[in-house]
Amino acid sequence: ADPLRLARRVMNQASIDALQATADTEQRLQLFLDLWTQLEARQKTHGLGIFAPAVCRESTQSFGFRVDDDWQGCVAVAASPEPVELRFFRFAVS
Numbered sequence: 001a002d003p004l005r006l007a008r009r010v011m012n013q014a015s016i017d018a019l020q021a022t023a024d025t026e027q028r029l030q031l032f033l034d035l036w037t038q039l040e041a042r043q044k045t046h047g048l049g050i051f052a053p054a055v056c057r058e059s060t061q062s063f064g065f066r067v068d069d070d071w072q073g074c075v076a077v078a079a080s081p082e083p084v085e086l087r088f089f090r091f092a093v094s
Contacts, residue, residue: 003019003028003029003032004016004019004020004028004032006032006036007019007032007035007036009051010039010050010051010054011035011036011039012054015035015039018031018035019031019032019035030072033072034064034072034074037064037072037073037074038062038064038074038076039054040074041060041062041074041075041076042054042055042057042059042060042062042076043055044076045059045060045076045077045078046059046060046078058079059078059079060076060077060078060079061076061077061079061080061084062074062075062076062077063075063076063084063086065086065088
């Protein structure tokens with residue numbers, strides 16, 4: 001019910017500040033879900049859980065995306081000197 005309460009337990013100060021600066025409740029929730037999925041993806045890239053010490057952002061590249069209004073996703077990969085590109089393809093399912 002209170003994304004800031006959970007954010008204060010696991011997110012860095014910049015993320016918490018961004019959440020606090022978002023006055024609209026729905027926008028705050030969307031931002032929280034985006035930040036949360038990126039944090040979780042970075043942690044999992046290094047085999048760590050969400051409550052483990054935070055992985056340095058520079059050690060991964062993360063790509064947040066919305067599948068639709070109800071689904072938030074993120075892909076994270078270990079940092080590479082080569083740029084990483086994420087592409088989406090829509091296939092017809094019959």
